[in-house]
Amino acid sequence: MRPLPHHRRRLSREAIVGLSLASAYLVFAAIFWAYPFFWLARLSVTQWRFFDEPVFTGARNFVRTIQDPQFLVSLWNVVRFLAFYLPLAFGGALLVAFGLRHVRRGKAFVALCFLLSNVSSGVALSLVFTKIFSSTGPLNTLIHDWTGARIPWTSHPTLAMLAIALVVAWKFVGYYGLILYSGLLTIPAEIYDAARLDHAGPLTRLARITLPMLNAQLMMVLVFAILVSFGLFTEPFLITGGGPSDSTVTPQMMIYETAFRRLQPSHAATMSIIVSLVSYLLIVLARRLFEKKVTLA
Amino acid sequence: MRIGSRSVGGWAATIGIYALALTWLYPFAWMVAASLKPTAQIYNTALFSGDWTLDNFRFLFGAADKLDRPFLQATAISALVTLTVTASVLLTSAFIAFALARLRFPGAKLFGDFLLLQMVVPTAMFILPLFVLMKQLGLLNSLGALIVPSAMSGWGIYMMSQSFKAMPEEYFDAARLDRASLWQTVTRIVVPLNKSIIAIVALFTFTGTWDNFLWPLIVISDTDRMPLSVLLATFSKQYGGYAGPVMAGAVLQTLPLVLLFILFRRHFLQGMSLTLK
Numbered sequence: 001m002r003p004l005p006h007h008r009r010r011l012s013r014e015a016i017v018g019l020s021l022a023s024a025y026l027v028f029a030a031i032f033w034a035y036p037f038f039w040l041a042r043l044s045v046t047q048w049r050f051f052d053e054p055v056f057t058g059a060r061n062f063v064r065t066i067q068d069p070q071f072l073v074s075l076w077n078v079v080r081f082l083a084f085y086l087p088l089a090f091g092g093a094l095l096v097a098f099g100l101r102h103v104r105r106g107k108a109f110v111a112l113c114f115l116l117s118n119v120s121s122g123v124a125l126s127l128v129f130t131k132i133f134s135s136t137g138p139l140n141t142l143i144h145d146w147t148g149a150r151i152p153w154t155s156h157p158t159l160a161m162l163a164i165a166l167v168v169a170w171k172f173v174g175y176y177g178l179i180l181y182s183g184l185l186t187i188p189a190e191i192y193d194a195a196r197l198d199h200a201g202p203l204t205r206l207a208r209i210t211l212p213m214l215n216a217q218l219m220m221v222l223v224f225a226i227l228v229s230f231g232l233f234t235e236p237f238l239i240t241g242g243g244p245s246d247s248t249v250t251p252q253m254m255i256y257e258t259a260f261r262r263l264q265p266s267h268a269a270t271m272s273i274i275v276s277l278v279s280y281l282l283i284v285l286a287r288r289l290f291e292k293k294v295t296l297a
Numbered sequence: 298m299r300i301g302s303r304s305v306g307g308w309a310a311t312i313g314i315y316a317l318a319l320t321w322l323y324p325f326a327w328m329v330a331a332s333l334k335p336t337a338q339i340y341n342t343a344l345f346s347g348d349w350t351l352d353n354f355r356f357l358f359g360a361a362d363k364l365d366r367p368f369l370q371a372t373a374i375s376a377l378v379t380l381t382v383t384a385s386v387l388l389t390s391a392f393i394a395f396a397l398a399r400l401r402f403p404g405a406k407l408f409g410d411f412l413l414l415q416m417v418v419p420t421a422m423f424i425l426p427l428f429v430l431m432k433q434l435g436l437l438n439s440l441g442a443l444i445v446p447s448a449m450s451g452w453g454i455y456m457m458s459q460s461f462k463a464m465p466e467e468y469f470d471a472a473r474l475d476r477a478s479l480w481q482t483v484t485r486i487v488v489p490l491n492k493s494i495i496a497i498v499a500l501f502t503f504t505g506t507w508d509n510f511l512w513p514l515i516v517i518s519d520t521d522r523m524p525l526s527v528l529l530a531t532f533s534k535q536y537g538g539y540a541g542p543v544m545a546g547a548v549l550q551t552l553p554l555v556l557l558f559i560l561f562r563r564h565f566l567q568g569m570s571l572t573l574k
């Protein structure tokens with residue numbers, strides 16, 4: 001056989017190496033991603049109890065799941081969580097972002113202080129916050145010394161959700177803040193100079209320049225916040241256990257309970273598909289409502 | 298004009314932001330203080346006062362015999378699993394990302410799109426069917442169930458490939474002239490020039506594996522095979538009254554993550570601005 005021209009042969013060797021590296025990952029993804037995907041689809045249309053043969057039941061799982069009152073409560077709890085979490089997350093993140101821009105010395109130190117909660121242990125800190133929020137804990141001691149009252153953080157439905165939102169916001173505000181800060185750096189200073197010449201006050205500058213120019217970063221934070229809220233498990237599981245009376249039960253806790261405590265994997269699979277669809281729809285809706293293409297004309 | 302000097306409000310804001318940053322560390326301070334105090338003093342002494350003692354840590358490591366909670370072993374399991382997963386993810390991601398970013402092969406674009414698709418589908422959806430898979434493979438209640446499904450990461454490949462794409466072509470021309478092998482090209486040229494993104498992938502993989510809770514909670518049922526995160530949670534659930542030892546366990550669970558974060562802080566901050574683009 002005639003050898004191929006030199007450059008052709010090198011190119012094909014490159015292609016072989018590239019293809020074999022890519023296919024190594026594709027084999028892994030086929031086993032641990034595509035195959036589970038197939039099982040999830042299969043479970044959602046069958047009745048199965050972990051050991052028997054799945055029996056086809058069609059849409060019955062879906063009908064049953066969307067009528068399950070406890071599952072609907074868990075979805076509603078995501079909305080209740082977001083009602084506390086979004087103001088905390090956006091307020092905190094803007095504070096961190098403006099703070100970072102304002103501070104001149106020790107920028108890295110300030111950023112690291114806010115980020116430490118993001119990269120440390122959710123399990124350990126959930127246990128710490130359980131103690132901090134307890135009726136004799138340091139937070140209540142402080143409040144008691146000031147006002148003479150104690151706050152039942154984990155035994156009142158609304159306060160329990162606020163407590164969870166505070167813990168999760170504490171964890172993510174530094175990260176969100178850094179996202180907004182990177183956006184602040186890209187706003188040209190000339191716009192502010194022009195606005196000052198037009199006698200625009202600080203609030204006008206914030207509402208008419210800074211926030212619109214940060215739209216891409218604010219959207220990113222919003223999408224992350226929605227994803228976090230649908231994925232909540234560790235914090236409510238360890239801090240409130242879903243209580244009092246299911247007021248802090250999250251969809252992920254419902255899926256865990258249904259699949260591994262009540263041994264109804266078909267029901268749980270249907271739940272996880274619905275939860276993913278709802279979170280996806282909410283993100284699409286949020287982008288439709290708030291996303292803007294901002295260009296400098 | 299303000300050159301070098303600030304208004305009173307400006308100084309107040311600066312002090313305010315420093316104070317807030319330090320307040321953010323309060324839960325860590327409280328955790329460490331509580332782990333070093335007798336349980337009876339945790340709730341009724343000021344943060345930095347009390348009779349300092351290491352009894353809580355002694356109790357924790359002694360809990361293996363008395364309470365069937367082998368914390369030393371769980372720490373070793375967590376370390377083994379986390380180091381194996383992190384090493385595997387870094388190695389596979391670096392090579393596959395190099396292929397995606399720098400090698401021309403049919404379907405490369407499609408492969409990149411597939412990685413993006415994977416990142417959009419929430420991982421929480423897969424926990425139940427992955428459990429079924431582990432059951433079929435006979436891996437339930439073994440360390441394999443903690444390691445194998447996380448051995449590669451589409452996210453890691455994607456992140457690294459984004460950074461590798463930005464490298465100037467000249468480096469690779471030189472490598473070709475020197476007839477460098479694939480291994481040499483990746484380990485001697487690509488890795489040293491992309492330390493920040495590799496540090497980011499390493500840190501997030503390490504943290505995510507060490508602190509993973511839901512997955513080991515599902516696949517591991519024996520206390521002598523549990524990683525630290527799950528053992529600590531079950532210990533707290535059953536013996537919540539032992540606040541001191543629980544906080545000692547929390548310190549143990551947090552310490553490696555905090556140390557790693559402080560050690561890699563420079564790469565981390567650099568890499569963060571990379572991931573934020």
